[in-house]
Amino acid sequence: MYPNSPQVNTQPQHPFLVNQEDEIDLKVILFNYLQYWPIILICAFLGVLGAYFFNQFTTPIYKVESTVIVKDEDKALGADLFESTGFAGLQGKSNIENEIGILKSYSLAIATLGKLDLNVQYFQEDLFKINQIYGNYPVFVKVDWTKKQAVGGLIKLEVIDENTFQLSIEDPESFQIFNPQDPNFKSRVELFSLPNSVYTFGELIQGEFYEFTVEKVSALPGEVLFFQLIDTPSLALSLVEDISVSPSNKQSSILNLGLETPLRRLGVDYLNQLMETYLQRELDEKNRTSENTIRFIDQQLSGITDSLRGSETKLQQYRSENKIFNLSQEGSIIFERLSELEKEKSAAELNLKYLQTLRGYLNNGSKGDLVAPSIMGNADPLLNALVQNLSELQAQRVQITANFTEQTPQVRDINAKIQSVANALQENVNSAITNTQNVLADVNSRIKMIERDINQLPQTERNLLGYQRQFTINENIYIYFLQKKAEAEITMASNMPSNVILDYAKSGQLPVAPKRSLNLLIGLILGLILPIGFITVKDFLNTKIEDPKELEKQIKVPLIGMIGRNGSEDALPVLNSPRSSVTESFRSLRADLTYLSPQKENLTLLFTSSISGEGKTFVSLNMASVFALMGKKTILLGLDLRKPRIAQDFGLVNDKGMSTALSSSISWREVVKASGFENLDIILSGPIPPNPAELLLQEKFGKIIQEIKKEYDVVVFDCPPVGLVSETKELFGFSDVNFYVFRQGYSMKGNTQVLNNLVEKGGVTKIYGILNDLHIDKGYGYGYGYGYGYGYGYGGNSYGYHEEVQLPWWKRALRRRS
Known part of the structure; x- marks a missing residue:
């Protein structure tokens, strides 16, 4: 107030105004917004209505889940020798992160899709949108994927009558050309078209960029549906992105697999097949050693079989010509002593051959297939542990390189460990070769001493002893190989995956998206915020x-x-x-x-x-x-x-x-x-x-x-x-x-x-x-x-x-x- 202006308000204030300035301000703000209440109410209604239509027109997404138990393998014989070398952590122990990488790998997705028929997707049109269908298809499209195919775009199929149908292209610019000779790169096609729009069921439909047939299943005249061709690499990439794999908790070795998809049955089928392929892959890795052993034995048997057959023929022929069938008592004693030494010599030579093969494997940069020493009769626990450890490291490297490049720390770390084990194995093999050569030299010297006694025998008996000796050596080696092959086949037949499917895939009954209640709430909030925000900005300006x-x-x-x-x-x-x-x-x-x-x-x-x-x-x-x-x-x-x-x-x-x-x-x-x-x-x-x-x-x-x-x-x-x-x-x-x-x-x-x-x-x-x-x-x-x-x-x-x-x-x- 100015000095010349007296106090105007001589009346008592309204009770509501006494010491309630903050409350007055809030009420003023409320009044300011409430004068626009019809607009705010309409916007809130429109927000809820928009959210409702969004829920109605959005395809529901379901979560399909399954679980796998990743078990730790038992330690191999002699694995305790590596406790101080730093390799024990990899010996017989599954790496959870690696298993997650395998389950999410592109190569496993490709292998899984190879066992499912998902390269043709079918759609049906309802009132507002086109929905994908899975199973119980009205028609079946058979595609020749060895030829170039136009993929990615929708093809409309309308059934005319019991025998004919019409095809039309929905979006000619959305197609790409898949070339099986270069599957990872697709080329663009300007405007894809089909020259003849009417076809007969079972007719081969082919052109420069397509070749497929359409078989009728249950389609009725007038029925309309759509189908889309998708190449396996593209489908695998999309599934790898959609699938989730995570441990149930930090201490657990149970992996939870999840896939969000609008088609619950498709998700169940894919996850189940993915787990089966994952277990089969593990089993194939385990059988690889037995397969390598059988392959090695078969190579040896191909040579020893001819030698055995030749030595048997010569022995029988000599007995027939010289009318002599049995050795004398002295010859029999010498033959028994010589047979024992020949067994030792054969085992030493076989072991030496295996060790030389293993050294060649190591000298060639670890290229080829490892055969377990125990299968070949080598009882050295250190050598067995080293070979098994190297084999497991190489298998893990294959798994890791499926998801990481050579420059990543994981790959470089596994390469360093492989090199360290290979160096240790190289030294052990060299030492074993020297020892085996010494044993073989000792056996040969003892055989020469017995051969002096053989020279004292009559000529006829001495020759019979030679033929029988050669036959016995080949027979013993042949029987030994057959025995080892049977053992390897039994081992391969008895192999089981270490990991186990705990729960097969199952789908939730309620969709995870769209979240209907949340969307309605968001629509309501947006319907309130937008007009209130507009009013606020308008008042501010x-x-x-x-x-x-x-x-x-x-x-x-x-x-x-x-x-x-x-x-x-x-x-x-x-x-x-x-x-x-x-x-x-x-x-x-x-x-x-x-x-x-x-x-x-x-x-x-x-x-x-x-x-x-x-x-x-x-x-x-x-x-x-x-x-x-x-x-x-x-x-x-x-x-x-x-x-x-x-x-x-x-x-x-x-x-x-x-x-x-x-x-x-x-x-x-x-x-x-x-x-x-x-x-x-x-x-x-x-x-x-x-x-x-x-x-x-x-x-x-x-x-x-x-x-x-x-x-x-x-x-x-x-x-x-x-x-x-x-x-x-x-x-x-x-x-x-x-x-x-x-x-x-x-x-x-x-x-x-x-x-x-x-x-x-x-x-x-x-x-x-x-x-x-x-x-x-x-x-x-x-x-x-x-x-x-x-x-x-x-x-x-x-x-x-x-x-x-x-x-x-x-x-x-x-x-x-x-």
């Missing part, structure tokens, strides 16, 4: 004065009152509608003047604004009217010489007025016009002069005002906008109380600075703000009747004292709560 409380904070003078919106076209509601709430606003303002200018019998009021259209004329003429109704002799002066309006509001002719009195010798009394209402006279602005500012600045104007003040109780100035013209600033000196009018939703927020400059720089005193055209639908919570309860004028209810304005239901409810 709004440069017009809306909130009376904000206006009160911005101006440096008191906001003395608020005038509600005039609900009719009548510019004089005070005179024509005395019981209206707008009239009551002016009465309240009139009552406040007894505090603003006490003990003054004559009162001069000035009304101005920043720009035209803010309602200063409406306020000034109704303010003059409210004093006239009180019985005060009142005169309204139209001082806006540039844009006069008072004449048309009172139905008068602006033929003479203040401009006439100032620019001629005519007395001001001669330009006074009756308003048609008791106690109210008017001096119109008169014809628009060429120099309005200069006319109002004459001494004559001051003399006229002095004379008018002597004859009238209340003088009301309707002045030009102070923000647009300069003469209004000079008129402040003739008034007792000045009013600066703002209009809600019309006046710019920057206009408050014009008023503040008048006070701070212009030295204008006793000036007060008025907010005109306050909308009840703006809902700022300042009470019923525009200004009642705001702190100025009559507080509280006005029921029965003026015509009531019906508030919206939500405002009435909030008022009752307050």
